[in-house]
Amino acid sequence: MIKLENVSFAYAAAGPTVENLSFHVEKGEFVALLGANGAGKTTTVKLIDGLIKPTKGRVLVNGEDTAKTRVSRRARQVGFLFQNPDRQICKNTVREEIAFGLRAARGDLGEDGIKNRVEETLAAFHFTGEEEPFSLSRGQRQRVALASVLAVEPQILILDEPTTGLDYSECCHIMDTISRMNRDGQVTVVMVCHDMEVVLDYAQRALVMAGGRLLGDGPVGKIFRDRELMERASVLPPQITGLAMRLGEGFENADTAEELAAVVMRRREGRRKQA
Ligand SMILES: Nc1ncnc2c1ncn2[C@@H]1O[C@H](COP(=O)(O)OP(=O)(O)OP(=O)(O)O)[C@@H](O)[C@H]1O
Numbered sequence: 001m002i003k004l005e006n007v008s009f010a011y012a013a014a015g016p017t018v019e020n021l022s023f024h025v026e027k028g029e030f031v032a033l034l035g036a037n038g039a040g041k042t043t044t045v046k047l048i049d050g051l052i053k054p055t056k057g058r059v060l061v062n063g064e065d066t067a068k069t070r071v072s073r074r075a076r077q078v079g080f081l082f083q084n085p086d087r088q089i090c091k092n093t094v095r096e097e098i099a100f101g102l103r104a105a106r107g108d109l110g111e112d113g114i115k116n117r118v119e120e121t122l123a124a125f126h127f128t129g130e131e132e133p134f135s136l137s138r139g140q141r142q143r144v145a146l147a148s149v150l151a152v153e154p155q156i157l158i159l160d161e162p163t164t165g166l167d168y169s170e171c172c173h174i175m176d177t178i179s180r181m182n183r184d185g186q187v188t189v190v191m192v193c194h195d196m197e198v199v200l201d202y203a204q205r206a207l208v209m210a211g212g213r214l215l216g217d218g219p220v221g222k223i224f225r226d227r228e229l230m231e232r233a234s235v236l237p238p239q240i241t242g243l244a245m246r247l248g249e250g251f252e253n254a255d256t257a258e259e260l261a262a263v264v265m266r267r268r269e270g271r272r273k274q275a
């Protein structure tokens with residue numbers, strides 16, 4: 001579905017910001033992109049979205065080269081949720097905001113189709129439509145931005161630090177919505193995220209970047225347990241995973257407090273039987 005072939009990109013003559021990146025993302029995956037500040041994560045997702053074009057190599061979305069795809073067509077394929085919802089919101093009511101995005105990307109629906117889609121989206125996100133985005137909380141505004149991105153029904157959803165600035169319940173709300181749509185097979189997700197707990201809870205696969213290059217690619221649990229890789233990328237694993245690794249034998253595969261507790265309980269039970 002997404003294919004990067006030896007992609008390099010340079011903002012300036014100073015040198016490439018991302019270099020020789022190659023990876024595939026298949027339909028239905030939920031992939032996290034990890035790395036320290038300046039590793040090239042945002043640049044990489046902008047390349048997937050076609051906001052910027054590779055200086056070398058090719059980015060293919062559904063087999064189409066992003067350097068040759070028209071902007072209008074891309075908007076149907078790829079939805080982009082930015083870290084700051086205020087970069088995305090420009091209308092005075094939630095209803096107008098959702099309709100605006102749909103008109104730009106889904107002219108094919110016709111005006112009646114757009115009206116219906118707006119109302120369906122408002123209902124799904126529990127908005128009346130009359131709310132004024134700028135009087136809503138940060139978490140609510142992020143939900144407005146997400147609603148207008150998802151109304152278009154993109155095949156691919158790109159999230160660049162979607163939970164920054166949100167409290168725990170706002171974060172769960174946004175991520176659960178995305179996760180449900182991903183599990184239902186409606187959308188393939190590529191997420192940049194600094195919160196490793198969120199990555200562990202929601203992503204299946206992690207790509208690890210440092211200095212514009214891809215250092216690692218694999219299942220999230222396995223990536224977090226690769227100490228050398230995590231150190232090279234300056235990424236700390238989630239606390240539970242770190243603790244499980246320190247506890248060592250028998251605990252290595254625990255990813256939640258419940259799983260850690262289960263190992264302790266099994267051992268206690270074993271000792272009691274021996275005694
Ligand atoms: N528009 C730009 N012009 C010039 N250099 C840029 C531009 N955008 C980013 N860079 C540089 O490219 C490098 C990679 O930036 P990028 O935003 O892709 O990193 P990132 O991994 O998303 O970092 P963060 O976690 O801080 O968001 C950085 O050194 C950054 O300063």
Ligand SMILES: [Mg+2]
Nearest residue numbers: 041042043192
């Ligand atoms: Mg970034």
